[in-house]
Amino acid sequence: MATSTVFVALFIFALIMLVFAPVMTWVERKQSALMQDRIGANRAEIFGFKALGLIHPLADVIKMITKEDTMPAGAHRLVHLISPFIAVTPAMISFAVIPYGGTYEMWGAKFSLVVADLDYGVLYLFAIGSIATYGSMLAGWAGNNNWGMLGSIRVSAQMISYEVALGVTVIGLFMIFGTLRLTDMGVLQQDTFRVFGFMKYLGWVSPDARWVDWITLPMWGIVLQPLPFFMFLTALMAENKRAPFDTPEGESEIVAGYFIEYSGMKFGLYMMGEWVEVVVISGLLTAMFLGGWSLPWLAESDLIAFLSPKFGANIANLIAMILAVHVFIGKVVALIFFQMLIRWSMPRFRYDQVMNLGWKILLPLSLANIFLTAVGILVVQKVTGS
Amino acid sequence: MKLAGLLTPQFWVFWIFSSAAVAGAAGVVGNVRNPINSALSLVVSMLALAGLYVLLEAQFVGLIQVMVYAGAIVVLFLFVIMLLNLRGSGASGAELQPLTKLVGTGLVVLGTLFLVRVLATGRAPWPDVDPSYGTTRAIGEALYSDYVLSVQVAGVLLLAGILAAVVLAKKKVD
Numbered sequence: 163m164a165t166s167t168v169f170v171a172l173f174i175f176a177l178i179m180l181v182f183a184p185v186m187t188w189v190e191r192k193q194s195a196l197m198q199d200r201i202g203a204n205r206a207e208i209f210g211f212k213a214l215g216l217i218h219p220l221a222d223v224i225k226m227i228t229k230e231d232t233m234p235a236g237a238h239r240l241v242h243l244i245s246p247f248i249a250v251t252p253a254m255i256s257f258a259v260i261p262y263g264g265t266y267e268m269w270g271a272k273f274s275l276v277v278a279d280l281d282y283g284v285l286y287l288f289a290i291g292s293i294a295t296y297g298s299m300l301a302g303w304a305g306n307n308n309w310g311m312l313g314s315i316r317v318s319a320q321m322i323s324y325e326v327a328l329g330v331t332v333i334g335l336f337m338i339f340g341t342l343r344l345t346d347m348g349v350l351q352q353d354t355f356r357v358f359g360f361m362k363y364l365g366w367v368s369p370d371a372r373w374v375d376w377i378t379l380p381m382w383g384i385v386l387q388p389l390p391f392f393m394f395l396t397a398l399m400a401e402n403k404r405a406p407f408d409t410p411e412g413e414s415e416i417v418a419g420y421f422i423e424y425s426g427m428k429f430g431l432y433m434m435g436e437w438v439e440v441v442v443i444s445g446l447l448t449a450m451f452l453g454g455w456s457l458p459w460l461a462e463s464d465l466i467a468f469l470s471p472k473f474g475a476n477i478a479n480l481i482a483m484i485l486a487v488h489v490f491i492g493k494v495v496a497l498i499f500f501q502m503l504i505r506w507s508m509p510r511f512r513y514d515q516v517m518n519l520g521w522k523i524l525l526p527l528s529l530a531n532i533f534l535t536a537v538g539i540l541v542v543q544k545v546t547g548s
Numbered sequence: 549m550k551l552a553g554l555l556t557p558q559f560w561v562f563w564i565f566s567s568a569a570v571a572g573a574a575g576v577v578g579n580v581r582n583p584i585n586s587a588l589s590l591v592v593s594m595l596a597l598a599g600l601y602v603l604l605e606a607q608f609v610g611l612i613q614v615m616v617y618a619g620a621i622v623v624l625f626l627f628v629i630m631l632l633n634l635r636g637s638g639a640s641g642a643e644l645q646p647l648t649k650l651v652g653t654g655l656v657v658l659g660t661l662f663l664v665r666v667l668a669t670g671r672a673p674w675p676d677v678d679p680s681y682g683t684t685r686a687i688g689e690a691l692y693s694d695y696v697l698s699v700q701v702a703g704v705l706l707l708a709g710i711l712a713a714v715v716l717a718k719k720k721v722d
Contacts, residue, residue, distance in 0.1 A: 325619070
């Protein structure tokens with residue numbers, strides 16, 4: 163990497179992701195309004211322009227920044243001050259390892275569409291996620307408020323519990339792909355496999371039966387590991403503490419939970435952290451389970467090889483890069499909508515139900531999945547003889 | 549000390565992380581009155597150590613350091629401190645014995661002498677290591693081929709610990 167020019171579109175990507183958070187407040191309002199047969203945000207206006215309520219995020223930000231920033235009596239001042247930053251930073255820096263495209267060579271330069279291509283990419287995300295616990299946990303304690311304290315205890319127990327399930331759920335996927343590097347996973351998921359290919363190996367059909375070669379599926383994580391996709395999504399949503407897993411902030415029981423004593427932009431940072439995390443969750447699921455930046459049945463190398471004779475290698479790479487970024491963002495947006503759909507469809511779980519789901523359902527299922535995946539890999543190796 | 553040694557990024561990263569680690573460790577011991585501050589200093593120290601591991605090309609160990617020590621164990625410490633509500637009471641009764649003070653001072657002096665000796669004799673160059681060194685794959689292969697028995701034994705030991713905790717806790721509940 164040192165010899166070639168590595169272009170990291172960090173700035174542009176960070177900009178897009180930071181814009182995502184405020185816009186998502188609007189998306190959430192409008193989507194919930196649609197689901198509940200209301201109109202939703204439509205009041206804020208600049209000179210009569212309402213832009214479907216898109217002014218609302220701007221108004222929200224101005225309100226947050228100009229609000230009084232209170233410091234409760236008896237609070238631990240330093241911890242109260244830094245907690246929102248501890249909460250929001252992990253969500254922000256998680257983007258570093260999520261690839262939104264492959265590596266493209268154009269006009270002698272190498273363009274790599276991931277900020278940090280780490281060998282231990284997924285582990286990095288888990289480590290960063292485990293630090294995020296502090297932001298929420300210390301917030302409730304530092305404010306010297308009993309509701310906040312209860313929220314703190316709930317949030318730390320919930321996040322630690324789901325971290326276990328989170329890590330164990332995807333081990334099956336690591337076993338299949340044999341890597342923790344998210345860019346490698348993206349490339350591996352561009353392959354396809356023959357659904358009925360095993361029939362040839364077992365001699366059930368003749369070796370030159372053509373139809374077997376035609377029926378293929380992409381090697382996406384969700385195809386190879388369908389159940390872990392949903393378990394991983396569940397664990398991630400529980401880590402993010404949004405409804406239906408928002409017991410730590412349950413308004414009707416403990417008022418607002420761990421961030422009860424925050425006002426203004428510090429409260430805003432908690433909200434922003436949650437929304438940015440929704441985007442991170444979508445990006446991570448896309449990279450690990452939904453084929454990353456590629457379209458199904460269309461390997462990027464094939465596309466470049468197909469386009470190169472027509473337009474030249476540079477333009478072909480450029481087209482592939484633009485396509486990759488759009489495909490990736492398209493998948494992310496679809497997953498964001500899916501998460502919001504869940505958020506507005508389900509009532510809040512009771513606290514013991516959240517704990518039972520994590521320890522008694524997700525963890526045993528993911529352990530069983532490791533075993534079954536290992537058996538599956540052995541069977542495939544035996545049958546194909548590789 | 550040569551100027552070239554000052555200009556490498558490793559030099560600066562090393563000093564930033566090692567000072568943070570030492571400062572964090574001092575904070576753990578120094579905050580006698582407020583246990584939360586002690587625990588937070590411990591987090592700083594753990595994170596700085598993780599940075600040092602990554603600097604030594606042991607990325608996997610560094611990541612696990614963050615995940616296990618900073619992300620889980622100290623969180624449990626904080627959990628206990630919060631549940632007991634040890635909120636800087638001041639009356640912690642942590643008055644040190646004269647002998648402890650003497651031993652502590654002696655250790656600090658010895659440590660300083662050792663540090664001066666190390667600094668005076670120059671430093672070893674950064675070792676050139678194989679790119680695969682310290683990667684997840686290398687560690688996984690080592691753990692599950694050369695040291696597979698140790699891994700199994702450690703696993704059984706941890707399982708025994710978990711079961712013991714459940715049995716002890718259950719007795720209290722019943």
